[in-house]
Every structure is written in structure tokens, then in C-alpha cells.
Amino acid sequence: MDMVNWLPEHSAALQDLRARGLSYSEIADTINATFSTAYTRNAALSRAQRMGLAGLDRPEPSLPGHLDPPKPALPEPPRIGRLREGRAELKSDLLRWPKSFTETVEMPQLRCAAVAPRNLSLFDLKRGDCRYPYGGDADGETMTFCGHPCRPGSSYCTPHFHLSRDPEASTRPVLNDAWLQAIGAI
Structure with missing residues (x-):
């Protein structure tokens, strides 16, 4: 420089x-x-x-395409x-300090699964064990996994499967007729 x-x-x-x-x-x-x-x-x-x-x-910046005075x-x-x-x-x-935010923000209600995890390490997981992660948020904190039997067709157990899905979005069909027509499948 x-x-x-x-x-x-x-x-x-x-x-x-x-x-x-x-x-x-x-x-x-x-x-x-x-x-x-x-x-x-x-x-x-x-x-x-x-x-x-x-x-x-x-x-104020001028908009592109408009004539500037x-x-x-x-x-x-x-x-x-x-x-x-x-x-x-x-x-x-000269000194303009940033405005501070004084209004309180209401935190959303967090959902949790009603299951006690087995806290298995990645090496201890077997085929068919739930891979829902726990921990690992802080530096040096180990990450463990649920370890309960998986739901068929998923890598999570049933409580964690439902926890990881948006209940409102999962009720809407993903492939509707309009979408299928748009891609030429119908």
C-alpha cells in the first residue's frame, strides 16, 4: 500500500x-x-x-438509467x-454514533426431542444408529450423536426426524401438478 x-x-x-x-x-x-x-x-x-x-x-445516489441533473x-x-x-x-x-437497538426481541420457542441421547462418538455409531448431533458448539467441545435406532428411510430416530422438519412445510406436497408441468413431467 x-x-x-x-x-x-x-x-x-x-x-x-x-x-x-x-x-x-x-x-x-x-x-x-x-x-x-x-x-x-x-x-x-x-x-x-x-x-x-x-x-x-x-x-443520495442516482439511479442508473436516469439523467443526473x-x-x-x-x-x-x-x-x-x-x-x-x-x-x-x-x-x-463530525461524530455520529451508530444507533443502538433498545427494543427487546422475543426469542422463539425452541423445540426439543423427548429422547435421552446415548451420546455415542462418531466411531461408536453403527449402521442404523441415529446421527443427530449433540454438542460441538464451543471450541474443544466434543460432538456426540443420539445413537438410538433410526426411522426407516432416515438417518435420524423418529423424535429427531420430526424435530428436524418444519411441521408446516412438511404438510405441503413438494411435487404439485403445476411444478410437474413446469418441468415437463406431465
Whole structure:
């Protein structure tokens, strides 16, 4: 990464252009045209963050395909003395903290299977044993498996089979006539 030292007049121009509501791409283009530099959008954004300006409101992006209104011609580059006066006005807006979420969220009722697992390791599982996992959530915690006899056609025992299915979704047929017609099976 190439470290770029911003001259004070470049930083002053950045502050003034950001206060006018220009995007960081437009700011970089304007500074490059004015001072014959080669700043990128990301360089302007990073400098603004270091100056404490990045939290200012962004202008609304234009939608693709719509004509943007004509941009007014930019006046000559800003003077440093004038910007120092305007900087005090921006001070209150510099730090915008993220809004905290204060409303409580009701946790859904968790379902559980009414079966005491045998807690078998992966090596102890035999063909036809339930493979519903237990544990392994924390680092270093071993994962064990239910180990009860499986339901026919499933890798889970009957209580874990029902636990792993959405009761509302499993009552709807998966292959209805409209779906079969769409794929050309009917």
C-alpha cells in the first residue's frame, strides 16, 4: 500500500468539497484536476475518515438509467483561512454514533426431542444408529450423536426426524401438478 501525504491545501479542499455534499469520487476528481494529483476515491475517503469527516451525510445516489441533473461549476479552490471558520460549524456533526437497538426481541420457542441421547462418538455409531448431533458448539467441545435406532428411510430416530422438519412445510406436497408441468413431467 502506497502511503500518501496530503498537503494542507488538499485536506482543506477535501473538507470544503465534502461540506458541499460531493461524493468521494467527485472530490478525488476535483482535487486531482485542481492540484494535478492522482488521488483515488478510496484515498479521499480514508483521508476524510482520518480528519473525522467520513460520518457526514452522504448524498443520495442516482439511479442508473436516469439523467443526473447538471452539476454546477465549482468555484476556484478554497482558501485555508476561510475553511477554518467553516470547520467550527461542522464540528457538532463530525461524530455520529451508530444507533443502538433498545427494543427487546422475543426469542422463539425452541423445540426439543423427548429422547435421552446415548451420546455415542462418531466411531461408536453403527449402521442404523441415529446421527443427530449433540454438542460441538464451543471450541474443544466434543460432538456426540443420539445413537438410538433410526426411522426407516432416515438417518435420524423418529423424535429427531420430526424435530428436524418444519411441521408446516412438511404438510405441503413438494411435487404439485403445476411444478410437474413446469418441468415437463406431465
